[in-house]
Amino acid sequence: MIEEEEINVLLTDLLEIYGYDFTNYSRASLKRRIHRLWSLGKFSSFAELRYRIQSDANYMERFVEGLTVNVTEMFRDPAFYKSLRTVVIPTLASKPFIRIWHAGCSTGEEVYSMAILLKEANLLHKSLLYGTDLNPEVLDRARKGIFTAAPMKQYSESYILSGGTSDFSSYYTAQYGYVKFRYDLAEKMVFLTHNLVSDGSSNEFDLILCRNVLIYFDKALQQRVLGLFNESLGPLGYLALGAKETLKFSTLQPVFKQLDGEKIWRKIG
Template sequence: MKKNELNHEENTNIEIQLLLEAIFRKYGYDFRNYSTNHLTRRISYILEKTNSQNISELQHKVLYDGKTFYEVLKNLSINVTEMFRNPSFYKLIREEIVPVLKTYPFIKVWSAGCSTGEEVYSLAILLKEEGLLDRSLIYGTDLNEDVLMKAREGIYSAKKLEDYANNYKDAGGKGRLADYFTVKYNSILLKEELKKNIVFAGHNLVTDHVFGEMNLIICRNVFIYFEQELQDRTIKLFLESLCTGGFLGIGAKEDIRFSKHYHLLDTVNDRNKIYQKKFI
């Protein structure tokens, strides 16, 4: 690599870090330990979206224009989800985790980084079919208020209905997915009975604190965007938010074996990445 190319890459990295520092100091959102590759890709897209000539100009806009900041926030946070995503994960919860949850008089579940809420409603359907929803409270949290508004509405495109129904069946669904929604125009509207035990709220995994005492925490496909230090901090947060013997589920492509807190977890299922807080 030529010297001028090295200088350009170094300068870009400095500009990115200055931008992230500005966001943290002004707004309190901390992306400073996100994966460099992820940040580079997203910021390149944001430059086009905001008509910014370079990162320094984008930083100026972020500091002096709240709308630009919100555009950056929306595009740095990750919002990819679907109902019963990775069905084997939900099937394992149904078969191995639910029997343990049934021993508790009241159950608290946290879906961290819930995006538009499809996986939160998937959990609600699963718990309803297992006779647990009435004594459960499910928290769905995200740092992006736009996706939380969509989650609260529980209205999704009917284009993915066939995929959702197949996922539900493969996840061990006991009825028909169609029993839990109505179809209107080109959208599916999830029934109100699923929403009464769900609370959607803003929460930033990077900067916010312990979130209650949970029996089950699910945070899938978020760690892959975090550097090791931030992964460690987040796992510590989850451990402090779990009751003893509580369960943690992460994404299929994520690996927390290198975390300095990993020794506090027992592996329930390595393929589906479900762990249990040790009885210490």
Template sequence: MLNDEEINIILKDLLELYYYDFNYYSRDSFKRRINRLFKLEKFQSFSEFRNRLRTDKSYIDHFIDRITVNVTEMFRDVNFFKELRKEVIPKLAKRPFIKVWHAGCSTGEEVYSVAILLHEAGLLEKSEIYATDINPHVLTKARAGIFPVSLMQLYSKNYSLSGGENNFNSYYTTTPLGEKFNNTFSSRMTFSSHSLANEGYIKHFDLIVCRNVLIYFDKALQERAFQLFNISMSPNSFLALGEKETIKFSGIALKYTQLGTEKIWKKN
């Protein structure tokens, strides 16, 4: 198993060679994941592992895919989406154009969930959704908009519990690869690579969604992300986080008001 000194060397290589900055991720969590990969792929030594990372560019995408956490589902946490539907979407309706940033979008299930809310409110045609992630593999899946048939029953249930009243299966068609969501949604989406650790911001968002990503960051990187979101948001815009995440102790806390019981804040 890799020790702390070897982990630090890998972190330095990732940053210098590929511009992936994991230095401020939760160290214990990162160490567990990288050692699990080291064991599963049967590397015989640290030098063999490091050499593979440094010289095999085809391996790096696989490496990033295995050490980043990509757990998601459509309409995950139904009460969150119920509040988003009732409290945020109607306020966005008053705007001439709507820009959404979904940071840490993973394979895209929650991006499509937000798009469905905008569609049902008649707002999708005047919306742009920017979805970003550090992992190129999950971005490829998200762009395709194809999800397993086996998950549709769960997603349909989540949709209904979050306040959805339409026929959920009207939003996708069956293909040999799985259930493909309609191009109506993907036509309003742009997927691209972005790191919250060391890249800049895009301006003037009305809604930023970043759920269950910051729990893997240390306090310094969480604060960097909050400052990044703050300067990316328009006045009276909204920030939506995961169930175990909060801006309460951050440097931007006084600039925001929490809407209700869910982790959604309005910029003052």
């Protein structure tokens, strides 16, 4: 097993050599992922692992991908998307232009889900969806809009539970076990590398979604990121978090009002 001090050395290498800052990530979950990567790589010593990270950029990217959590799906938690469809999106209709930020978007399934909601509300033509992530490899997959066909039946069921009434398969073409989503969805998306630990934001958004990312940060980093979201939201903008994430007990709680029963907050201050 890798010792605590050796983990600190690895995190310092990733920051000083490559600019990836994991020092304020939840230590318990970080240690689990590092130990998993150690076992998968069958390294004979810590020195071998460290040398591989320092000298092999391809392996370093795979190592970083292993440290970040890239589990996502389309219309994950249909009740959440139903609230977006029925409560949030109608309030955005009067805006001349709509900007939405998916922070920590991974391979982009939730960004495509949002594009479908906006398309069905006849708002996609005046919207721009930003998808950002620390990992450039998952963003490459998101830009292509190509996903395995296996989960599409589940995605279709979630789409219907979210209030969707179209044929879900009309949004993509299927071939050889993969699907590619329509260009009119993808053309309204911009995918960018962004580090929530250190980067700021130069846009003002109407809706920010960051679901199941903050749980991997320590309390200080959570507060910093929530502050970034607050600064990046326009007046009466919305912030959506994951099932185990909250603004309660945050210094920003008085600035937001929570939608009944949902992990969605509206900026009121």
